[in-house]
Amino acid sequence: MxxxxxxxxxxxxxxxxxxxxxxxxxxxxxxxxxxxxxxxxxxxxxxxxxxxxxxxxxxxxxxxxxxxxxxxxxxxxxxxxxxxxxxxxxxxxxxxxxxxxxxxxxxxxxxxxxxxxxxxxxxxxxxxxxxxxxxxxxxxxxxxxxxxxxxxxxxxxxxxxxxxxxxxxxxxxxxxxxxxxxxxxxxxxxxLLKAEKLNVVSQLAASVAHEIRNPMTTVRGFMQLLQGEVLSNEQKTFISISIKELDRAQEVINQYLSLAKPQTEEFEVFSLTEVINDSVEVMSTYAVMSSIKIKKNVAENLSIQGLKVEMQQVLINLLKNAIEAIKENGEIMVKALENKHGQIIITVKDNGGGMPKEQLKLLGRPYYSTKEKGTGLGLTVCYQIVKRMKGEIKVESKENQGTTFTIKLPIPNVNPR
Structure with a gap:
C-alpha cells in the first residue's frame, strides 16, 4: 500500500x-x-x-x-x-x-x-x-x-x-x-497599469489645464461682447458656434482637472434619494428634447457616505450617456434600492443601440469613448469616484437591446444628520 x-x-x-x-x-x-x-x-x-x-x-x-x-x-x-x-x-x-x-x-x-x-x-x-x-x-x-x-x-x-x-x-x-x-x-x-495611466493623465492635466483655461475664458468673454454688436445673422451664427465649442473644450478641461485634483474633502453622509431625484429632474429637460422618457423607482430614505457633488456628477454623466445612446424616442429607467447584503444598488438602464463585448472591456479607460466627440474621461472620472466611495460599477450591454449601468455602494454605519 x-x-x-x-x-x-x-x-x-x-x-x-x-x-x-x-x-x-x-x-x-x-x-x-x-x-x-x-x-x-x-x-x-x-x-x-x-x-x-x-x-x-x-x-x-x-x-x-x-x-x-x-x-x-x-x-x-x-x-x-x-x-x-x-x-x-x-x-x-x-x-x-x-x-x-x-x-x-x-x-x-x-x-x-x-x-x-x-x-x-x-x-x-x-x-x-x-x-x-x-x-x-x-x-x-x-x-x-x-x-x-x-x-x-x-x-x-x-x-x-x-x-x-x-x-x-x-x-x-x-x-x-x-x-x-x-x-x-x-x-x-x-x-497597476490602469493606475499608471491615470497618473500620467493627472500629471498632464495639472501641468497644462490651468494655463489653457485662462486664455479660453478671455476669448469667450470677447465673443460674448461681440454678440452685442450689430452683426449679420451669419456672423452671429459663427460666434454662437465658437462659444459652444469653447464651452465643450472647457468641459474637457474640467474632466481633466477632476482626475488631477487631490481629494482633500472629508466624506459625509447624505441623502442618495434626494441626489437621484435632483439628477433625474436636471436631465429630464435634456431628455425631452430628444423625445426620451426618464422613469424612476427610487426607495425612500437611502443614504450613502461620500461627496454629494461627486455622486451627482456620476449620475448626470450616466444619464447623459444613456440619452445620447438612445438618440430619440426611447426610455431610461433609474432604480435605487437596498439589498440584503448591506449595499445600495443603483441601475441606469436604457433601450438604446447597446455595445459589443469588445467595447465593454474598454469602458472606463482614459481617452476611450464610443462617441465621435467624446474624450472617454467622463466615465473614467465616474469609475474613480465610485471606487473612492468603496463601491463598484458593472456594465451589461447587448447590441440593439440597450445598456445597463449598475452601481453598488456600501450602506454607511451612521445615520445621516
Whole structure:
C-alpha cells in the first residue's frame, strides 16, 4: 500500500509541475469561458494522457488515477466548451489504455452534466466559496464509491480509497490555489497599469489645464461682447458656434482637472434619494428634447457616505450617456434600492443601440469613448469616484437591446444628520 501511495504522489508532482509550466509560458490573460483557450485545453489533455496512461493499480480490477482533476478544472476555469473537449479527449485516450469505454462514458457524462451549472456559478464565489464548492463536489465521488465497495463486500479497498481521496483532494486544493493566485496577480497587474495611466493623465492635466483655461475664458468673454454688436445673422451664427465649442473644450478641461485634483474633502453622509431625484429632474429637460422618457423607482430614505457633488456628477454623466445612446424616442429607467447584503444598488438602464463585448472591456479607460466627440474621461472620472466611495460599477450591454449601468455602494454605519 505504501508503494502505491508513492506512485500517487508522483502523479501529484507531475500534475502540479505541468500547471506551473503552463502558467510560466502562457500569456497574462484570464481564461474566458466564452472562448476556447487552446493552451489550457492542451495542458489538461497532457495531464489526462499521463494519468490514464500510467494508472495506479492497487489490486485486480481497481484502478486509481487523477483524470477527475483535469475534468474539474477544465469546466471551472476553462468554461463549458473546454470542459466537454477535455471529456472527449478522455474518451479518445481510453481507446489506447485499459479503461472500459462504456463505464467511463456513463460515469463521466453524468459528472460533466453536473459540472455545467456549477461552472456558471463558480466564478461568482470568493476563494473560500470556490474551495468549499470544489471540495463538496469532489468528495461526493468517493462517498458513492464507498457505498459500492460495501455493497460488493470489498472492504479491504476502503483504506486505500480513503488515502487516495485525501491525496487527490489536497491536489485539487493546491491547483485551485495556484490558479486563483495567478488570476489575482493578473488582476493586480492590470490595476497597476490602469493606475499608471491615470497618473500620467493627472500629471498632464495639472501641468497644462490651468494655463489653457485662462486664455479660453478671455476669448469667450470677447465673443460674448461681440454678440452685442450689430452683426449679420451669419456672423452671429459663427460666434454662437465658437462659444459652444469653447464651452465643450472647457468641459474637457474640467474632466481633466477632476482626475488631477487631490481629494482633500472629508466624506459625509447624505441623502442618495434626494441626489437621484435632483439628477433625474436636471436631465429630464435634456431628455425631452430628444423625445426620451426618464422613469424612476427610487426607495425612500437611502443614504450613502461620500461627496454629494461627486455622486451627482456620476449620475448626470450616466444619464447623459444613456440619452445620447438612445438618440430619440426611447426610455431610461433609474432604480435605487437596498439589498440584503448591506449595499445600495443603483441601475441606469436604457433601450438604446447597446455595445459589443469588445467595447465593454474598454469602458472606463482614459481617452476611450464610443462617441465621435467624446474624450472617454467622463466615465473614467465616474469609475474613480465610485471606487473612492468603496463601491463598484458593472456594465451589461447587448447590441440593439440597450445598456445597463449598475452601481453598488456600501450602506454607511451612521445615520445621516
Amino acid at each position: 505504501v508503494e502505491t501511495i508513492h506512485h500517487l504522489i508522483l502523479h501529484v508532482v507531475f500534475i502540479l509541475f505541468t500547471i506551473l509550466l503552463y502558467q510560466m509560458f502562457s500569456d497574462e490573460k484570464e481564461n474566458d469561458p466564452n472562448r476556447v483557450n487552446t493552451g489550457f485545453l492542451l495542458m489538461n489533455i497532457v495531464i489526462l494522457i499521463f494519468t490514464m496512461g500510467f494508472p495506479v493499480i492497487y489490486s485486480s480490477g481497481y484502478v486509481y488515477d487523477f483524470k477527475v482533476i483535469p475534468i474539474i478544472i477544465a469546466f471551472l476555469y476553462g468554461g463549458i466548451r473546454v470542459g466537454f473537449l477535455t471529456f472527449l479527449a478522455m474518451l479518445l485516450v481510453s481507446f489506447f489504455t485499459d479503461h472500459v469505454f462504456v463505464k467511463l462514458f456513463g460515469n463521466y457524462a453524468v459528472f460533466c452534466l453536473l459540472l455545467v451549472p456549477i461552472s456558471k456559478l463558480y466564478r461568482r464565489y470568493d476563494s473560500r466559496g470556490k474551495l468549499l464548492t470544489i471540495s463538496l463536489f469532489y468528495l461526493a465521488i468517493p462517498f458513492t464509491r464507498t457505498i459500492y465497495l460495501i455493497y460488493e463486500n470489498e472492504l479491504e479497498q476502503i483504506p486505500f480509497m480513503i488515502s487516495s481521496t485525501i491525496i487527490i483532494w489536497i491536489t485539487l486544493v493546491l491547483i485551485v490555489y495556484l490558479i486563483e493566485n495567478r488570476m489575482e496577480q493578473i488582476r493586480i497587474k492590470k490595476e
